[in-house]
Amino acid sequence: MTSCFNLAAAGSLCALCTQYGGCRENGDPSVNKTDREGSELTMDDTSKNGSSDFKPAYLALHESGELEKRGKELWAVMEQCRLCPRECRVNRHAGEEGFCHASSQLEISSFHPHFGEEAPLVGRNGSGTIFFTNCSLRCVFCINFEVSHLGIGEPRSIENLADIMLRLQAIGCHNINVVTPTHYSPHIVLALDRAAKEGLRLPVVYNTCGWERVEILKVLDGIVDIYLPDFKYADGAMAAKYSAGAETYPVVTKQALLEMHRQVGVAKPDRNGIMRRGLMIRHLVMPNDVSGTKQVISWIADNLPKDTYLNIMSQYRPMYRAEEFNEINRKITRNEYEEAVACAKKAGLTNLDIQGYPLWRNL
Ligand code: SF4
Numbered sequence: 001m002t003s004c005f006n007l008a009a010a011g012s013l014c015a016l017c018t019q020y021g022g023c024r025e026n027g028d029p030s031v032n033k034t035d036r037e038g039s040e041l042t043m044d045d046t047s048k049n050g051s052s053d054f055k056p057a058y059l060a061l062h063e064s065g066e067l068e069k070r071g072k073e074l075w076a077v078m079e080q081c082r083l084c085p086r087e088c089r090v091n092r093h094a095g096e097e098g099f100c101h102a103s104s105q106l107e108i109s110s111f112h113p114h115f116g117e118e119a120p121l122v123g124r125n126g127s128g129t130i131f132f133t134n135c136s137l138r139c140v141f142c143i144n145f146e147v148s149h150l151g152i153g154e155p156r157s158i159e160n161l162a163d164i165m166l167r168l169q170a171i172g173c174h175n176i177n178v179v180t181p182t183h184y185s186p187h188i189v190l191a192l193d194r195a196a197k198e199g200l201r202l203p204v205v206y207n208t209c210g211w212e213r214v215e216i217l218k219v220l221d222g223i224v225d226i227y228l229p230d231f232k233y234a235d236g237a238m239a240a241k242y243s244a245g246a247e248t249y250p251v252v253t254k255q256a257l258l259e260m261h262r263q264v265g266v267a268k269p270d271r272n273g274i275m276r277r278g279l280m281i282r283h284l285v286m287p288n289d290v291s292g293t294k295q296v297i298s299w300i301a302d303n304l305p306k307d308t309y310l311n312i313m314s315q316y317r318p319m320y321r322a323e324e325f326n327e328i329n330r331k332i333t334r335n336e337y338e339e340a341v342a343c344a345k346k347a348g349l350t351n352l353d354i355q356g357y358p359l360w361r362n363l
Pocket residue numbers: 081082083084085086087088089090097098099100101102136182183
């Protein structure tokens with residue numbers, strides 16, 4: 001597969017960039033164009049990403065040797081893999097694959113500066129996004145199904161991954177954004193250790209479905225600067241139906257969010273509007289309230305600070321196998337989205353990322 005890196009650096013768009021996460025480059029009017037205009041991707045310009053005066057969480061662990069130790073600890077988990085709540089217990093070192101279809105061979109789909117993420121992650125030069133192949137949740141409506149379900153990607157070494165991180169830093173990205181990282185968390189931590197030795201100083205964004213084991217998150221304590229989890233479902237029956245039997249999703253994800261918040265706290269941008277640390281939650285509003293939006297918002301308001309960052313996402317559209325299920329086989333309505341926003345405001349949440357009216361012009 002052609003790397004998106006060169007396309008993005010040349011100002012072109014790749015398929016993933018226009019599909020994943022409601023990419024704002026794809027004509028989505030919610031984009032803050034000011035963030036992109038004037039963005040010049042030049043090599044070795046660390047002043048643009050602010051890395052010159054920022055120390056990421058993992059640096060101290062790298063210097064003490066703890067980062068490598070944590071990477072090896074996660075690596076050992078793959079012998080009877082329990083990296084995610086599937087807890088397959090397969091021996092990935094022996095080439096066995098669990099539910100996620102990943103052996104211990106790292107596979108990466110693409111990497112590039114991404115301009116479709118949240119504005120405080122995108123800044124002027126983009127979020128340094130690395131898309132990992134395979135997924136342990138595997139939703140039937142996945143917008144990124146070629147990568148998550150069909151396994152499109154290429155084998156890479158840990159050294160390759162470290163080099164990718166350094167390349168993204170060199171062109172001015174504001175962070176290293178690891179997308180669907182859980183099943184490759186050992187590789188990511190070991191690559192971070194190598195990259196830190198070579199000068200990586202960007203914050204790490206752990207861009208996850210939210211369905212994470214607290215035991216594994218504790219190993220990541222002091223490594224991840226920004227947690228970017230989904231909170232997809234309030235109802236385990238919905239999670240089971242649309243995410244391959246993951247009925248524990250609400251219970252597990254709530255515990256994971258509490259642990260993430262304990263580690264990194266409320267997300268607040270720096271004086272330049274760039275996020276360096278904190279918890280940023282995403283909730284995708286789905287048709288017919290499949291995602292249980294009111295319950296999700298209510299839980300966040302009751303269990304996390306009111307200024308917790310919450311991106312209420314409107315970009316759901318039927319993808320992959322969604323057409324097989326009537327209740328999710330359409331976009332959401334303007335009314336469904338506005339109800340979600342009103343609910344969040346009524347609950348007292350003050351740090352909302354809300355998408356604009358023109359989104360509805362194509363409905
Ligand atoms: S990471 Fe993959 S192999 Fe490991 S427990 Fe999860 S689904 Fe199973």
